[in-house]
Amino acid sequence: MNVPFLDLLGQYAAIKQEVHQKLDAVLGSASFILGTQVEEFEQAFSRFLGCRSAIGVANGTDALTIALKAIGIGPGDEVITAANSFVATAEAIVHAGAKPVFADIDPDTYTLNVSDIKAKLTERTQAIIPVHLYGHPSDMDSVLRLARSRGVRVVEDAAQAHGAKYHTRRVGTFGDAACFSFYPGKNLGAYGDAGAVVTDDDEIAGTVRKLRDHGGIQKYQHDLVGYNSRLDSLQAAVLLVKLKHLDQWNEMRRQHAQLYTKLLSDVPGIVPPSVREGNTHVYHLYVIRVRRGSRDALRQYLHQRHIATGIHYPTPLHLVPAFSYLGYKAGECPVAEDCANEIVSLPMYPEMKPEQVGYVVEQIHHYVETVG
């Protein structure tokens, strides 16, 4: 059996007709920059989340940079985020002119540890970016309580958590603003790069609209120094089609995750992901920890049996060479460092077959019994 890490072609086959119709409409209108499809998607996405505004941008990294600038982050400011995230979260802080400060993560949910945020707050801290990593919501009540008590802003990084819920609300509706990536492999993925900033704050929304399009709303009126970071109309058309399927696809991911977790629960040394009560996980990634034996040897064993795996992420951000200028040392975010050595992301996509989940787990069992 062959189990890829994800299967974008399988999903494309299921929605091909709908997608082609929408793409034809864009091609027939020759309206490629902003316009109807982008507006329609922005409205549909804000309705889906339950927030006032969604503003389409070119990718998730730009969404974070632009959102930070729109809330006023700039030189001299510090922004706290999780040590275990994709590099883009920290890049955006630097692009906004500020200094990234890395806090450790919770060992069960892999999201920000709020006590460590508290320990890292200074008088220069102006924002916190909780990352809903792998599709599990951050502890938003604690993050917001702390942020409000210190007059600090919150920008959610929801790039991996489209549709996830923290209690009754979808993530993306808690912070001053939230950012999404529609990179092709995401739970809601375009056919190229795309992203969005969402917010309930009309002033922030207005600034984001300007920043994404050279600093103005009207042609040749530039109130701010902005970016060329508009959501492509063809990508908006694809996203409009896919958004209608998102809840169902997330449910399919959850079913595969439940099966994985059930079958893995008695494998010695393997820790399946946990879900904190009150959260709806959307399993962008299904990440296990390998406590005994070597994670890399397990990956190699699975690779030889045609099972693709990943590591998200191999180096915690405070130890990534690009951020060495910040002066972090190994040992400063111990949980994130341990996780980076032990985590493996198993294949996860809606179109997976239960037999494929079974095969992956069977091979992990074999590995632990014979090698690990």
Ligand SMILES: Cc1ncc(COP(=O)(O)O)c(C=O)c1O
């Ligand atoms: C947690 C996180 N933040 C930010 C990004 C950046 O998004 P993009 O790749 O669309 O720029 C990604 C995805 O790639 C991500 O996973």
